[in-house]
Amino acid sequence: MKKLTLTADITVYPDIESLPDAMGDLMRGAVTAREKAYAPYSKFKVGAALLLEDGSVVYGNNQENAAFPSGLCAERVAVFHAGATHPGKTIKALAITAASELRAVTEAIAPCGGCRQALAEYEYRQNSPIAVYFMGDRSEVYLAASVKELLPLVFTKDDLLNK
Ligand code: THU
Numbered sequence: 001m002k003k004l005t006l007t008a009d010i011t012v013y014p015d016i017e018s019l020p021d022a023m024g025d026l027m028r029g030a031v032t033a034r035e036k037a038y039a040p041y042s043k044f045k046v047g048a049a050l051l052l053e054d055g056s057v058v059y060g061n062n063q064e065n066a067a068f069p070s071g072l073c074a075e076r077v078a079v080f081h082a083g084a085t086h087p088g089k090t091i092k093a094l095a096i097t098a099a100s101e102l103r104a105v106t107e108a109i110a111p112c113g114g115c116r117q118a119l120a121e122y123e124y125r126q127n128s129p130i131a132v133y134f135m136g137d138r139s140e141v142y143l144a145a146s147v148k149e150l151l152p153l154v155f156t157k158d159d160l161l162n163k
Helices: 021-035 074-085 113-126
Strands: 010-013 044-052 057-061 091-100 131-135 141-144
Touching (some): 021 044, 021 057, 021 091, 021 131, 044 074, 057 074, 074 091, 074 113, 091 113
Parallel strands (some): 091 131
Antiparallel strands (some): 010 141, 044 057
16 A cells, blocks of 8 residues: 655735735735625625636625525636636636624635535636635635645546546
């Protein structure tokens, strides 16, 4: 037997003001999207902003439902929105922010496993990395230069093929 050790490369910015200008703008867009989230059950609002290759920005936020599993996370709302309205456009970066009515979110909030898988599909399709910036409300900002950093041992289309 052998052991594999998997590591993730994450860059940590002390706050939103420390981001490069364009990424600060993207994160501020995510904050605006977050404020429009529909999260009456969890009271945990998440906003996402995607920067596309042509400079356009697509937003998403979490949309909850009284039948809880029928709701959807901000990140998936954003990538599906981009897939629906800007098909074939490469996604350069994703900014994510989370805030709660129940507590101060002072740590970076990473996308959930289901969203990582959905994001991985887009990254695979476009064959170029999506930089993922994520933070809480007022917190450090974490940067993963690729979805692969967040989802090692990813399952992709390749796994469905005969090899
Ligand atoms: N949520 C997101 O929008 N993104 C994540 O990556 C984690 C969780 C939402 C789903 C639900 O509306 C609320 O946060 C609490 O789980």
